[in-house]
Amino acid sequence: MTENATMTDSATRMLMGDEAVALGAAHAGITAAYAYPGTPSTEILECLDALAKSPAGGPKAFWCANEKTAYEAALGLSMAGKRALVSMKHVGLNVAADPFMNSAVVQPIGGLVVAVADDPGMHSSQNEQDSRYYADFARIPCLEPADPQEAYDMVRDAYDISEAFRIPVMVRLVTRLAHQRSGVTLCPAQQQNDAPVSPDRDDWVLLPSHAKKLWKRRLLDAPELKRWAEESKYNTLTLNQEFREVGIITTGIAKHYFLEITSEIGLSPSHLHIGAYPMPMDKIRELAAHCAEIIVIEEGYPHIERMLRGIIPSAITIHGRMDGTIPEDGEMTQDLVRRALGIPVSEGVKLSSLELPGRPPRLCEGCPHTDAYDALRIALDGAENPIVMSDIGCYTLGILPPHNVGDSCVCMGASIGMAKGAADAGVHPSIAIIGDSTFLHSGVTPLMDAVAADANMVLLILDNQTTAMTGTQPTLLPSERIHELILGLGVAPEHCHKFEVHPRKVAELADLFRREIAHPGLSVVIAHRVCVEAARRNKK
Amino acid sequence: MKCDIIAAGVGGQGVLSISAIIAASALHAGLHAVQSEVHGMSQRGGAVVAHLRISDEPIHSATVGLGRADLVISMEPLESLRYLEYLAPNGTIVTSIEPVKNFDGYPEIETILAEVKSIPGSILIDATKLAREAGNAKAANVIMVGAASHYLPIGTEHILAFVEETFRAKSEKLVEVNLKAFALGREQVKVGELAGIEA
Numbered sequence: 001m002t003e004n005a006t007m008t009d010s011a012t013r014m015l016m017g018d019e020a021v022a023l024g025a026a027h028a029g030i031t032a033a034y035a036y037p038g039t040p041s042t043e044i045l046e047c048l049d050a051l052a053k054s055p056a057g058g059p060k061a062f063w064c065a066n067e068k069t070a071y072e073a074a075l076g077l078s079m080a081g082k083r084a085l086v087s088m089k090h091v092g093l094n095v096a097a098d099p100f101m102n103s104a105v106v107q108p109i110g111g112l113v114v115a116v117a118d119d120p121g122m123h124s125s126q127n128e129q130d131s132r133y134y135a136d137f138a139r140i141p142c143l144e145p146a147d148p149q150e151a152y153d154m155v156r157d158a159y160d161i162s163e164a165f166r167i168p169v170m171v172r173l174v175t176r177l178a179h180q181r182s183g184v185t186l187c188p189a190q191q192q193n194d195a196p197v198s199p200d201r202d203d204w205v206l207l208p209s210h211a212k213k214l215w216k217r218r219l220l221d222a223p224e225l226k227r228w229a230e231e232s233k234y235n236t237l238t239l240n241q242e243f244r245e246v247g248i249i250t251t252g253i254a255k256h257y258f259l260e261i262t263s264e265i266g267l268s269p270s271h272l273h274i275g276a277y278p279m280p281m282d283k284i285r286e287l288a289a290h291c292a293e294i295i296v297i298e299e300g301y302p303h304i305e306r307m308l309r310g311i312i313p314s315a316i317t318i319h320g321r322m323d324g325t326i327p328e329d330g331e332m333t334q335d336l337v338r339r340a341l342g343i344p345v346s347e348g349v350k351l352s353s354l355e356l357p358g359r360p361p362r363l364c365e366g367c368p369h370t371d372a373y374d375a376l377r378i379a380l381d382g383a384e385n386p387i388v389m390s391d392i393g394c395y396t397l398g399i400l401p402p403h404n405v406g407d408s409c410v411c412m413g414a415s416i417g418m419a420k421g422a423a424d425a426g427v428h429p430s431i432a433i434i435g436d437s438t439f440l441h442s443g444v445t446p447l448m449d450a451v452a453a454d455a456n457m458v459l460l461i462l463d464n465q466t467t468a469m470t471g472t473q474p475t476l477l478p479s480e481r482i483h484e485l486i487l488g489l490g491v492a493p494e495h496c497h498k499f500e501v502h503p504r505k506v507a508e509l510a511d512l513f514r515r516e517i518a519h520p521g522l523s524v525v526i527a528h529r530v531c532v533e534a535a536r537r538n539k540k
Numbered sequence: 541m542k543c544d545i546i547a548a549g550v551g552g553q554g555v556l557s558i559s560a561i562i563a564a565s566a567l568h569a570g571l572h573a574v575q576s577e578v579h580g581m582s583q584r585g586g587a588v589v590a591h592l593r594i595s596d597e598p599i600h601s602a603t604v605g606l607g608r609a610d611l612v613i614s615m616e617p618l619e620s621l622r623y624l625e626y627l628a629p630n631g632t633i634v635t636s637i638e639p640v641k642n643f644d645g646y647p648e649i650e651t652i653l654a655e656v657k658s659i660p661g662s663i664l665i666d667a668t669k670l671a672r673e674a675g676n677a678k679a680a681n682v683i684m685v686g687a688a689s690h691y692l693p694i695g696t697e698h699i700l701a702f703v704e705e706t707f708r709a710k711s712e713k714l715v716e717v718n719l720k721a722f723a724l725g726r727e728q729v730k731v732g733e734l735a736g737i738e739a
Contacts, residue, residue, distance in 0.1 A: 014560075014567055014575070039579055123578045147602075180602040181563060181575040256600035334601040346607030348625035354655050356621055357645050359550065361586030397584060401644075469584075 015184040017177040018043035020148040021087070021115050024155030025059070026051060028111065029190035031082035032060040034070035036441060037470035038089030039124035040178035041117035045087055046471070059192075063473055066412070066441040067092035071099040074112060078168075079204060081197035082110040083159050090118040090129050095412065095442065097134070100168070104138035105214050107166045107203035110193050111159030117173040120300050121331035124175075126392070126411065128329065130300035135170040135277060139218060141225060142170040142277040143234065144252035145177060149184045150275070154234065156187070165225060167218075174299050176331065177253050222278075230282050234275030237283045239290055243267050247291030249274065249284070249308075251298040253332070258297055260334045264343050279304060288316055295340055296320035299332045360400055368529035369395045369462050371501040372509065373403040375527075376431070376460065379513035386429045387422045391415040391443075393435040394468045394531075406433060413442025420446065420455040429517040430457040436482060436528075437467040437475045444485070447524075451490045454521045458513065461524065464531035472534040479528050486524050495523040502529070542595040543693050544604040546623045549615030550640045551585045554681035558613055559590035561685055561702060562692060566594045569698040576602040585642050587619055594693060613688045615667070615681060616640050617652045624659075633659055634688045634729075636667035636680060663687060663729055670724045676714070679721035686725020696726070 015023070022044045025033060035045035051058030064070035067088040074086035086096075093100060093116050103112065116134075119125040135142035143158055145151035151173065158169040202210055229235065247270040250258045255273050262268065272287045274280065284304075288294065294316055296305040305320035319325040325340045326332070335345045363370055380386045390399055390406030391414065399406040408418060419432035434443050439461050450457060463482060467473040477485065483498050495516060499509055509527065516523035530538075545562065549555035559575050566573035577590040591603045604626050612633045614620030620635035627633070635656060639649050656662050665687045667680040674683070682703060689696055703722055707714040 012567070014564055014573065042579075175578065176576055176602055179577050179579055181560070181577075182573065182599070182602070183567060253602075256602070260600040260605075333603060334605045338605075346605065346628070348607040348609075348623075349627045349629065349631070349659060351621060351624060352655060352658055354621070354647065354651060356618070357643070357647065359585075359587040359619070359643060361551065361584035362642065364584065394584065471579075 012183040012185045014181045015148050015152070016043055016179060016181050017145075017148045017151050017173060018117070018179070019047045020152040020184050021155050021171065021173065022047035022051070023186060024152040025083075025085040025113065027187055027189040028156045028159040029083055029192045030059045030085050030159075031110070031192050032062065032073075032077055033085040033087065034062050034064050034073045035087045036064055036067050036070055036092060037467050037473045038092050038117075039470055040119060040175045041087050041089045041092070041115065041173070042470045042473070043178070044085075044115055046473075048085075063476070065476055067096035068099060071096040071103070071114070074114075075099055075103050075106075075108070078108040078110040078112040079199050080110065081195075081199075082193050084110060084112050085115065086113075087115040088117075089125065090116055090131050091125060091127065091411065092116075093131055093134055100134065101138050102206060103168045104140045105206060105211055105218065107214065108162060108168055109166070109197055109199055111162035112168040113155060113158045113162060113171060114168055115155070115171045115173060117175070117178045118300060119175050121175065126409070128300070130303055131170065131172050132277065132300065132303045135172070136303075138168075139222065140168050140170060141165070141229070142172055144172045144275050144277070146253050146255045146275060147177065148180060148182050151177065152184050152186065154275070161228070165221065165228075167225075172252065174253055176299075226278055226281070229276050229278045230280045232276035232280070235273065235280040235283055237270075237272045237287060239270045239287070240268050243269060244291055246293045246295060247272070247287045249287065249294060249296045249298075249304060251275070251304060254297040254299045257332055257334045257337045261338055261341065261343060264338070265341060274304065279307065284308070291316065293317040293319065295325065297326065297332065297337055297340065302328070361397055362400065363394065363397050363403070364532050366532045367394070368464055368501050368527070368531065369398060370403070371503055371506055371529075372460065372462055372527040373398050373405045375501075375506045375509035376405055376513055377403070378506070378510035379517065380429065380431075383429055383517075385427060386431065387419070387427050388431045388433060389415040389418040389422070391432075391434040391438050393438050395433060395435055395462050398433075412438055413446060416443050416450060416459060417446035419457045419459070420450045420453065423455045423457040424453075428456060432457060432459045434459070434461055435468070436461060436463040436465065436479070439482070440476055444489070447486070448489055450522050456520050457522060458516050459522070459524045461526045463526050463528035464534065465528070466531045466534040468531045468533060472531060472537050479526065483526055486526075491522060491524050495519055495521065497524070498526045498528065500529055501527045541693055542593065542597075543611065543691075544609045545592040545594070546604060546609045546612045546626050547590040547592060547614075548612060548619040548623055549588055550619060550642065551588050553588070553615040553640070554678070555588045555615055556590055558615070558681045558685055559592045561682070561699065561706065562594070562694070563592055565694050565699040565702045568702055569694045571596055571694065572599050574599045574602045587622060589623060611688060611691050613684055615684060617649070617656055617664075618646070620656055621652070627659075632691055633662040634684065634691070635662070635664060636684060637664050638666070638668045665725065665728055667725070670728070671721055674721035674724055675717040679717050682718045682721040683725035686722040686727075687729050689722070689726050690729050
């Protein structure tokens with residue numbers, strides 16, 4: 001987080017996309033922001049947290065147990081009439097999907113904005129799902145900024161739209177926007193909404209009888225929302241009467257990849273840019289009536305393109321990710337747009353002979369997880385058919401050499417449920433590995449299942465007392481209380497151990513693992529020592 | 541005028557700071573700057589890269605096109621070769637010569653340096669040694685900014701002003717070390733000739 005980001009004067013400064021979102025929300029007068037860290041969205045709340053702690057002060061900023069709890073707090077704030085921001089990475093919205101979908105049925109009062117950062121190209125994620133589908137699914141408006149300045153402007157507008165339509169608004173970011181820095185000009189900050197209001201319970205109690213009425217109301221409002229999108233300044237259509245062969249549709253950040261190369265085309269094709277959804281269908285029809293072919297350039301899934309193609313053949317030829325004009329997976333680049341438009345791509349310099357080795361990320365020197373992995377490897381040596389379910393965090397890196405520990409990594413908290421499933425199938429030893437923050441995020445409920453069945457498995461909690469991978473954000477419970485929580489769930493105290501890991505105690509920990517693997521039921525080992533990065537940060 | 545830059549290195553070496561210092565200096569000089577970086581997993585001792593584009597006109601794409609980078613600035617010699625597909629035929633590599641061998645199978649350093657030298661105009665800098673000379677090994681990235689400054693479309697006064705502003709918040713001593721580091725780095729390079737030191 002740059003120190004610049006706490007300023008509020010109107011000068012232009014270099015801001016990261018995430019910081020622009022944070023300041024947009026702060027300057028729209030939010031009362032609080034909620035998040036669980038996740039790349040590439042983390043810096044949104046980090047920026048607001050720094051702002052709250054700065055001498056000038058700012059809205060409240062809360063790290064939450066997970067994206068669902070974050071979303072629910074934001075929803076409550078909105079119900080009380082205040083503006084709320086909730087931010088997360090794309091897969092975090094899967095965790096928050098329940099409150100998200102239902103927040104589209106209730107009637108928000110204070111503006112409710114959900115900033116979701118997708119990760120096309122999977123720089124730091126397990127998939128590249130496109131959050132625009134979620135906005136479409138919930139039938140809520142979505143704004144897709146093209147650059148940090150637009151992110152700042154759109155977030156401020158999103159609050160007005162949310163309050164005007166009494167609907168949550170999504171702001172969809174992608175990695176190359178979230179982690180892009182460019183000049184942003186700020187506006188004066190707005191005041192927070194007035195004192196809390198008394199909401200009408202009919203708008204908030206989703207009993208079937210209410211929900212039916214509320215949903216009907218949403219559907220009746222849909223044409224109004226559609227009109228808003230058609231007229232939005234973020235959806236711009238430029239028609240070229242002289243050239244009718246090809247038209248271009250861009251969305252969000254893809255606009256800039258197209259504008260980058262327009263000088264190389266030699267023609268200026270008609271261009272529809274979409275930054276506000278629901279998709280502006282009239283504008284799309286207007287472009288289509290004007291061109292023989294359309295090339296769709298969007299960052300993410302072929303969301304618009306799939307709609308355009310439909311099922312029945314159309315008179316217009318459509319090019320995009322679905323016909324291979326642009327690859328269906330991975331990030332958009334200026335060179336992919338060049339190829340799509342038949343413009344030559346420059347070649348870089350080639351290595352003469354050297355085969356360049358990769359340099360994958362790895363656990364830090366002195367990382368406490370290393371000792372736990374060494375011990376587990378010793379304990380599993382000679383086991384016939386072991387399975388080790390790993391999870392999401394720094395310790396995922398233990399799957400790579402030199403540790404080579406872990407057979408799966410699927411989603412937050414999955415290690416525990418999957419280890420129980422494998423144990424149910426008769427796999428032994430069945431091990432789950434999860435970090436303290438991931439355990440608190442999504443591991444407690446599957447552990448209840450394991451306790452209820454006394455599953456024959458060992459749960460290894462790697463407790464480094466921080467959310468390390470995303471930059472050492474604080475966890476919500478200290479080590480001591482994680483131990484108490486697990487005992488409270490009903491894990492037998494003689495099979496629930498707290499062990500302070502140390503390079504000199506690897507053999508001792510391996511012995512403990514062996515004993516607990518031999519125990520025909522559920523065991524939990526909390527291997528704890530503070531993260532080296534967090535320790536360094538704490539010293540500062 | 542445009543200047544497309546790739547800043548490369550290993551997580552923890554201050555690669556993103558190199559990019560941030562140059563970008564802010566460009567803004568200070570009244571130019572447009574757009575920077576793209578990737579955080580998270582890759583920062584854990586893995587390869588790190590930032591794209592930085594500077595121009596006197598508004599900039600669109602935040603990432604550099606293939607074969608279009610005017611400059612690769614690298615904190616590590618092996619990493620200086622990782623993004624060659626972005627380097628323009630007449631582009632320049634400015635790299636530190638100190639290897640970071642944090643994985644098995646690191647090639648012979650002589651092979652790497654020979655490969656770098658085979659690219660016309662490449663500049664090799666012993667940034668770690670120079671940073672110690674400046675008073676702090678951590679200033680190696682500012683040494684690299686100094687060495688690369690000859691190729692930047694930004695007056696040194698703008699870079700110096702920003703280095704000063706950045707480190708003033710920390711301590712006077714760090715301001716002094718980093719200003720010295722910039723000067724030492726800059727002195728290493730005489731544009732137009734291969735002025736790197738032999739490893």
